[in-house]
Amino acid sequence: MASTRNLNRFWEWGRKIICVGRNYADHAKELKNAVPTEPVLFLKPPSAYVTEGSAIMVPFYSHNLHHEVELGVVIGKGGTAIPQNAAMDHIAGYALCLDMTARDVQDECKTKGLPWTLAKAFNTSCPVSEFITKEKIADPGNVKIWLKVNDQLRQEGNTSQMIFSIPFLISYISEIITLEEGDLILTGTPKGVSSVQEHDELQAGIEGIVSMKFRVDRPE
Ligand SMILES: CC(=O)CC(=O)C(=O)O
Ligand SMILES: [Mg+2]
DSSP: OOOOOOOGGGGGOOOEEEEEEOBHHHHHHHOOOOOOOOOOOEEEGGGGGGTSSSSSEEOOOOOOOOEEOOOOOESSSSSSSSOOOGGGEEEEEEEEOOEEEEEHHHHHHHHHOOOSSHOOOSTEEEEOOOOOOOOOOOOOSSSSEEEEEEEEEEEEGGGGGGGGOOOHHHHHHHHOBBBBBBOOEEOOOSSSSOOOOOTTTTEEETTTTTEEEEEEOOOO
């Protein structure tokens, strides 16, 4: 049965945020990571969401917060082990997302063999744009995404560069983690990630579709 809940404010649903790492070869290489042969997955909690008008907070334990601009896929119809050829039917729409990453903490976690939770899942680590209905993006596998810091272009990529396609990711993830209406999948970032500081202004967009703006702040 179709849901009567409105996905326009999907971030208020409190559902899962599933992130794909190293899905662009140029980004994997810039961080000297191997190009993966299977998707790299991690999670953010719903408390990571932040929307325009609120600030991205640098976690108190980090001195190297990075931006990662990514296309987000909002799930409209849940499922388990969704076949690739049905995957697009499970999408309600999209959002532009930032996977804010405490890179210094992530590097330490990697060295110590620890999970990335402190680096990736802190409050405000998932800034999102307005909800973009599915009809507004004819081919999510071919859109240009970009990010500027204080008006300087830092990231520019096309989702056609993804190693694992959106249908493949939906199918792969749903075999392991049942997808539910309101879940968000972050599909990975292209090259150009870099450090942001308190008071910086981040602007990001999907060309011709949406743009968004966030300020960076640090707790007192
Ligand atoms: C190395 C990473 O932080 C992976 C990641 O999140 C990505 O988007 O790639
Ligand atoms: Mg990422």
